Amino acid sequence: AAGVIQSPRHLIKEKRETATLKCYPIPRHDTVYWYQQGPGQDPQFLISFYEKMQSDKGSIPDRFSAQQFSDYHSELNMSSLELGDSALYFCASSPSRTYEQYFGPGTRLTVT
């Protein structure tokens, strides 16, 4: 079965640089969620989109923004990167606002 695709899988950036993470949901899933998981931490919800509109917002820093496109893929844009942004960033998708979220493999971001 098709799964959530995230790219890139690994990303190394320097402080104050920008990064863009991409998420391609499971086919026919129209809802996308972003989570941040620090080392040894539980995943923290950042933001979600349903039908290309922002649906719910969690602890997303103002330096981060995200959007969902017409093909339902989503991008998380991160600016002025800080060392503390180093984490695993998961995307999840679900079909039509049902509650079951399927997670992607994650993007490991390292900020040096």
Added chain:
Amino acid sequence: AQSVSQHNHHVILSEAASLELGCNYSYGGTVNLFWYVQYPGQHLQLLLKYFSGDPLVKGIKGFEAEFIKSKFSFNLRKPSVQWSDTAEYFCAVNAKGGGADGLTFGKGTHLIIQP
């Protein structure tokens, strides 16, 4: 806002032992409840979920969980664990009704199964 508490941060068991991981949530309204598993270096996989109906839910890999509304609990159980069950287990909740609400996770339980 909802919160999730997992009582055991580290659990070590021998193969064939029975498992119960505790999860309590705090939220005034109706919730959806989940258990996810994260194997080393891998992404989160859904073990089981509770939306409504029978409070005893069965998931993959022989896991089950019981929702006890009066105790705000959703404990995960498995009668006989295997070495391959070594992983991090997360309990999660979101509020029923929003549809696209993010999940609130507990801190996780690191389960180690000794052969």
